[in-house]
Amino acid sequence: MExxxxxxxxxISRKKxxxxxxxxxxxxxxxxxAVRLALHRLxxxxxxxxxxQGIYVRPKISKYAGEVLPTAEEIAKAIAKRDKIRLVPTGAYALSALGLSTQVPMKLVFLTDGAPREIKLGKRSIKLKKTTPKNLSAKGGISRLVIQALREIGKDRLTEEEEAKxxxxxxxxxxxxxxxDMELAPVWVQKIMEKSLDIG
Structure with a gap:
């Protein structure tokens, strides 16, 4: 009996x-x-x-860096897939994802339609904040990040350089x-986003 x-x-050996x-x-x-105990023993x-907690991996092996663990971003995506929930990066993480900030936030904050929780990953953590469906219905990969990044920067605080980016x-x-997605954004964010449209 196995x-x-x-x-x-x-x-696990059959997975990448x-x-x-x-x-x-x-x-x-x-x-x-029994499954939890078996994973603990492995x-x-x-x-x-x-x-x-409750998330394991067989690390990739790099000849330069040795074992490579998944990034916090990859872990967040995997949780979203497992729980069939939507995630939208917000706050400092949205700025960093767009390249508007060079700081890598230690805490990645996502808006979600799933259960709110915080997942600790060593020094970093993933925080899932419950939000309304409207905040999650943006379709564009870039535009939904822009809405969250502008909210983080705040009204009237956007620099010319940030706006150009x-x-x-x-x-x-x-x-x-x-x-x-513009329809979903606050009016002041809509006005900024409108400037990028090719009207004419």
């Missing part, structure tokens, strides 16, 4: 290195308690690493998405 641990190990592993992925292998053995980014956005 142990749950060896079944899970076999199943760097892919995040959740206890739920092994639901068919045994009770949730971690002790050094086969997988725990990156946050935002315009250049918005020009890359699909116009249909941009027009859709």
């Amino acid at each position: 142990s749950i641990e060896s079944k899970i190990k076999k199943s 290195r760097g892919e995040l592993l959740f206890p739920d992925d092994f639901r068919g292998q045994g009770s949730s308690e 971690e002790k053995e050094g086969y997988v690493q725990r990156v946050a 935002i315009m250049a980014l918005l020009k890359k956005e699909d116009q249909k998405n941009l027009l859709h």
